[in-house]
Each structure stands twice: as C-alpha cells, then as structure tokens.
Amino acid sequence: xxxxxxxxxxxxxxxxxxxxxxxxxxxxxxAGQTVRITGNDPIFEASIxxxxxxxxxxxxxxxxxxxxxxMLIRI
Amino acid sequence: xxxxxxxxxxxxxxxxxxxxxxxxxxxxxxxxxxVTMWFMLFGYNCLKKRRGLWSLFRRKTDVARESxxxxxxxxxxxxxxxxxxxxxxxxxxxxxxxNLGGVGPALLGVMLRKKGIMGLDELIHSAADLGVKxxxxxxxxxxxxxxxxxxxxxxxxxxxxAEYARDTLNAQVNLFI
Numbered sequence: 001x002x003x004x005x006x007x008x009x010x011x012x013x014x015x016x017x018x019x020x021x022x023x024x025x026x027x028x029x030x031a032g033q034t035v036r037i038t039g040n041d042p043i044f045e046a047s048i049x050x051x052x053x054x055x056x057x058x059x060x061x062x063x064x065x066x067x068x069x070x071m072l073i074r075i
Numbered sequence: 076x077x078x079x080x081x082x083x084x085x086x087x088x089x090x091x092x093x094x095x096x097x098x099x100x101x102x103x104x105x106x107x108x109x110v111t112m113w114f115m116l117f118g119y120n121c122l123k124k125r126r127g128l129w130s131l132f133r134r135k136t137d138v139a140r141e142s143x144x145x146x147x148x149x150x151x152x153x154x155x156x157x158x159x160x161x162x163x164x165x166x167x168x169x170x171x172x173x174n175l176g177g178v179g180p181a182l183l184g185v186m187l188r189k190k191g192i193m194g195l196d197e198l199i200h201s202a203a204d205l206g207v208k209x210x211x212x213x214x215x216x217x218x219x220x221x222x223x224x225x226x227x228x229x230x231x232x233x234x235x236x237a238e239y240a241r242d243t244l245n246a247q248v249n250l251f252i
Contacts, residue, residue: 013191014190014191014192014193015098015102015192016101016105016193017191019101019102019105019106020105020193020201020205022105023104023105023106023107041191050106051105054106054107055106055107
C-alpha cells in the first residue's frame with residue numbers, strides 16, 4: 001500500500017460523514033498532495049468516486065479488504 | 076466557492092425533515108457546491124437554542140440589534156406564549172411519523188448512533204463548518220419575536236422573498252422541505 005500525505009479513517013461512519021470528513025481534510029491540503037481514506041459504509045466506494053469526479057480529483061489506488069475499502073486520492 | 080449553487084428551503088419543524096435538509100446540505104457542500112439554506116415557519120426550530128420555560132418571558136429584547144430586521148412596536152404577549160409551545164431545539168424535535176409522544180425521536184437517535192449516521196446537531200455544525208450559508212425569513216422572525224441570538228449558528232442573514240427569488244433563480248437546484 002503506497003503511503004499518503006494524509007490519512008482519513010471513517011470506518012463505522014455512514015453517508016454523508018465520509019464525504020464531509022474528506023471535504024474537511026481536502027480544504028487543508030495543497031495540490032499534488034495525497035490522502036488515503038478508509039471506510040466500510042456499503043456505498044463508500046461509489047460515494048468517494050462521485051466526490052472525486054465532482055471535484056476533479058484523481059483516485060490513484062483502491063484496495064478492498066472484506067467490507068473495508070481504502071482509496072488513495074491525489075488533490 | 077464554485078459557480079454551481081444549491082438552495083434548500085426548510086419550512087418543516089420535524090426531525091426527519093430537518094435531517095433530510097441537512098444531509099443534502101452537507102453532501103452538496105462536501106462536493107464543493109455553494110449551498111444556501113433558507114428557514115421559514117417551523118423550519119428554524121432545529122436551529123433554536125433550547126430555552127427554559129421561564130426564560131421565554133424574561134427574555135430582553137436587544138433593541139439596537141433586533142430593530143434591524145424586526146418591527147418592535149408591534150411586539151405582543153402572544154409571541155412568548157406561542158414560543159412556549161414551540162421551543163424547538165435540534166434535540167427536541169418531533170417526528171412526522173411514529174412520534175409516539177417523544178419516544179420515536181429517542182429510538183431514532185439510538186438507531187442513528189448504532190449505524191454511524193450523524194445526528195441533527197452534528198449535521199448543523201458540520202454544515203456551518205463547510206461554509207453553508209443560513210438565511211432566515213424576516214416576517215417569520217418578526218411575527219414570532221425571534222432574534223438571531225436565539226439560534227445556535229452565529230452567522231445568519233435575515234431577509235425576504237425577493238432575495239429568496241434571486242437565490243433560487245441563480246441556483247441549479249432548489250429543494251423545498
């Protein structure tokens with residue numbers, strides 16, 4: 001698993017908490033930095049993918065482990 | 076923020092409807108859209124600081140501040156009397172269905188916590204933190220004798236239907252709940 005500049009853990013949190021937590025992290029970051037967000041909400045992966053599409057962020061890597069999904073995002 | 080705008084008008088005082096409004100507000104704001112929430116009628120009950128019964132009648136009117144958006148000469152004793160039955164507060168709202176005399180909201184609260192879903196007060200503070208703008212209906216404030224000091228969010232604007240019309244015409248999405 002590649003290392004990231006920031007880590008956000010929203011395991012156990014449901015919609016819209018992962019989006020809100022990621023938005024709050026992203027606004028303190030600079031272009032080019034990366035953030036890894038991990039969650040296990042059933043719609044987590046689709047929600048974060050939509051978030052990245054809307055905000056024009058790149059998903060570099062997605063890893064799944066059971067229900068938990070971890071996504072590496074570049075700002 | 077960006078040039079994409081959303082307006083959400085909340086006129087209902089029930090917990091389920093306030094939750095919907097704030098979940099959408101948080102979602103849109105998180106996605107980077109410019110969100111303005113309007114509150115009218117029972118809609119701003121969720122933003123009220125919960126007051127004690129006696130303090131409703133002892134409340135001092137801040138003339139300098141409140142006269143900016145209220146007509147203080149026509150204030151009357153009915154206002155605190157109605158507020159007595161309409162105290163609001165994010166943790167004290169009824170449900171529109173299965174309220175069960177206040178048991179319903181308590182059960183829902185337990186269910187939300189178990190599922191990791193944000194509660195209403197958390198959603199309100201998160202929306203404010205994400206830059207959601209709050210605008211209040213001026214005639215509702217005047218009729219009910221409400222002050223911006225009675226609300227949990229510090230930055231609110233009190234305005235009328237002309238500004239609401241402009242806001243909605245300039246937005247791509249308008250929700251009315």
